Amino acid sequence: MTEFLQQLVNGVTWGSVYALIALGYTMVYGILRLINFAHGDVYMLGAFMGLYASRWFHAGEDPSPIKALLVLLTSMILCALIGMVIERLAYKPVRKSPRLSALITAIGVSLLLENGGVLIFGASPRFFPQIVAQKNIELGMGVVLSNQQLIVLVVSFGLMLALRWLVLFTKVGKAMQAVSHNHMAASLMGISVDRIITFTFMIGSALAAAAGVLVALQSPKIEPYMGILPGLKAFVAAVLGGIGNIPGAVVGGLVMGIAEVLVTGYISPSYRDAIAFVMLIVILLVKPAGLFGKAVTEKV
Template identity: 60%
Template sequence: MDQFLQQLVNGLTWGSIYALIALGYTMVYGVLRLINFAHGDVYMVGAMCAFYFAHWLGFAAGPSLVGFAVVMFLSMTACAALGALIEMVAYRPLRHQPRLSMLITAIGVSMLLEFGGQRVFGPDPKFFPQLIESRSLLAGGGVVLTNIDVLVIGVSLALMIGLRWIVLKTRIGMALRAVSFSYDTSALMGINVNTVLTCTFMLGSALAAAAGTMVGLRNPKIDPLMGLVPGIKAFVAAVLGGIGNFPGAVAGGLLMGLTETFVAAYLSSTYRDAVAFVILIGVLLVKPAGLFGKPVVEKV
């Protein structure tokens, strides 16, 4: 039972990280129908930015909640700018070309961030500073619930609620929903599609940066290739929930995190990566549009 609760905590923490990254995939897919392969690497850049901001601003020396908030905010801003830049340089010129050509530039950007990251940040793993002192909140009973776990889950939840507010209550959110409903019609209705797309990339990248910062807190080893596997898994999570669907991405992310930790704990850690995909394929075979996705009716 103790182990079960412990794995539940771990799974929820990882699940929230996956959910934050998956939201970025799902938003971009919703408006552009593009698998943004570079998204996982934006998450890596987020962690790296947080690392450097923490050192430059001196928060690495003295752990504090304010320091964490400032570092995370700066990293989110930097990555939002990076996301906008990627969209403008690599995706915008190809918008009216076959969809797969954008996929290849996405792969190119992903490789550029990975290899460029190895050059700029150095290929060796870095140790993320302890921005917050790890304390155990629940000492009894063999279950360790640290303040970092609570922080990761709490901040993720807050960001998700914030995103929901932006999407449902603001003008840009309404425009985003309109573009994802129909690109051409929304352009005809006078929505500036370029602005909407840039904002989509900025929002998604900021969420990825937040995820990167929080992963740095929990698993302090960060390196330029750290975005590869979580990126793919978060994308799988987005597909699992029904791509283009916000609650689906969150549910998919949580499901992904929980399954992975439970499989690693109870079955075999080597099969961990495969099980996620087995579940994905199982779900897709029963519900081809994902858990929350609406089946698309094709009109002839």
């Protein structure tokens, strides 16, 4: 029982990271109907930006909560800017092209970020400084939560709530919803569709960056290809929850994280990477719109 609860805690922690990445996928898909394959690589960049930021602030040698927060914010802001540049330079020109060309462009951007990363950061893994000293918190029944895990949980759920508030209650959030329903109608209502799309990319990239820094806190080995698999899995999480649906992405991410940790713990660690895709295929066959997605009837 203790072991199971411990796995569950670890799973929720992992899952909240997936959820953060999945949110970016789901928002971009909701607005552009584009699978942004480069999103996983923005998560990688987030970790590296965090690495450089913690050097600027000397967060590794002399850790403090303020510095850790600064590292997180710097990384998020830098990645938001990167997201903006990517959208403007690569995705905007292909917005009117066939969807497949847009998808190939996204793949091109992904390859560019990975290999550009190899060029700039080097191919060998780098170590993320320990900006938060590790401490374990006893939760009772023998279940242990490290303070790093606690930070991951608090930060990611905080960001998710902030996003929910942004989307539901602010003007820009309502504009995002409008654009995701219909570009044309939204622009007729006086919404600058281009600006909203760019904004969506920035928010998504900032969330991915936060996920990158949070993961680097726990497993400090970072390298330019680290984004591929978590990116794919987070995308699967988004589909699982119903792509385009923000609460769905969160639930999908959590389910994914828990499932992975349980497979690792009770079946075999080597099948960890397959469970995501097995779940994906099952959900698509049983409920193709995802857990929270609405089935769209096609008009002829």
